Amino acid sequence: MTELLKMAEETHDSQASWERFLRRRQALETEMELEVCDGCDHCGTRCIAGFGVTQQEWEDVSAFLATQPAEELARIAAQEKTIPWPGSEELGVDVTVTYCRFRDRERQQCSVYPARPTICRLFGQTSWLPCPIEAVSRYPEAAASVWNDYREQKRKTWEEWQEEENMRKMSNR
Numbered sequence: 001m002t003e004l005l006k007m008a009e010e011t012h013d014s015q016a017s018w019e020r021f022l023r024r025r026q027a028l029e030t031e032m033e034l035e036v037c038d039g040c041d042h043c044g045t046r047c048i049a050g051f052g053v054t055q056q057e058w059e060d061v062s063a064f065l066a067t068q069p070a071e072e073l074a075r076i077a078a079q080e081k082t083i084p085w086p087g088s089e090e091l092g093v094d095v096t097v098t099y100c101r102f103r104d105r106e107r108q109q110c111s112v113y114p115a116r117p118t119i120c121r122l123f124g125q126t127s128w129l130p131c132p133i134e135a136v137s138r139y140p141e142a143a144a145s146v147w148n149d150y151r152e153q154k155r156k157t158w159e160e161w162q163e164e165e166n167m168r169k170m171s172n173r
Contacts, residue, residue, distance in 0.1 A: 014154070018056050021149050024142070025118060031140035032125045041108045042132045043123035047100040049081065052155030057117040061102070061158075064115035072111075079105050101158065118150050 037043075053061070065073060081103065085095040099105065102112045110116055124131040126143040156164070 018054065018153065021146075021153060024146050024149060025121070028140055028142050028146045029121065031142065033136045033138065034125075036131075036135040037124060040133070040135065043129075044103065044108060044110065045086075045132065046123055046129070047103045047110065047120070049098040049100055050157055051100075051117075051119050052157055053117040053119075053161070054150075054153045054155050055161060057115075058156075058158065058161040060115045061112050061117070064112055068111075075106075076102070076104050076111050079103075081105070122147065 081101065082096050082098040085097050088095040100110075102110060104111045110120065122143065123129050124136055125139060126147070127139050130136070130139075
């Protein structure tokens with residue numbers, strides 16, 4: 001029983017921590033120059049596989065995906081995500097990059113944009129992830145501290161969260 005109470009407290013603490021973080025992230029977003037991003041996709045070249053997301057972000061993206069047409073999800077999933085690193089062919093080297101599973105390479109856009117994780121929201125809006133076309137003239141001062149708060153959150157790759165979910169489903173059978 002004590003173990004269950006401890007788990008409940010940890011869940012409550014992590015949920016409270018996440019909610020505090022979200023409030024800070026939302027405040028940061030009001031300071032960002034997002035209007036210059038409308039219709040731009042230059043940050044999309046940074047959408048690579050293997051980045052960490054929180055469980056809540058994984059759940060939010062999963063919930064968003066559940067609202068999308070199956071044909072559209074299949075179309076995006078069928079796209080080749082591993083391509084030669086830009087410029088590597090000209091140099092005669094065999095280097096590849098694997099794009100994020102949600103990157104719609106045909107339409108040059110993020111297929112989960114409304115539910116995108118924090119790291120994606122920061123692209124082009126911080127000094128360490130600057131706008132690749134220099135359209136953003138200033139970066140919010142709070143970006144670094146919000147990022148540090150985010151780093152305190154438990155994060156895993158999409159595939160790790162998926163595996164955990166699959167294991168949970170199997171153990172519930």
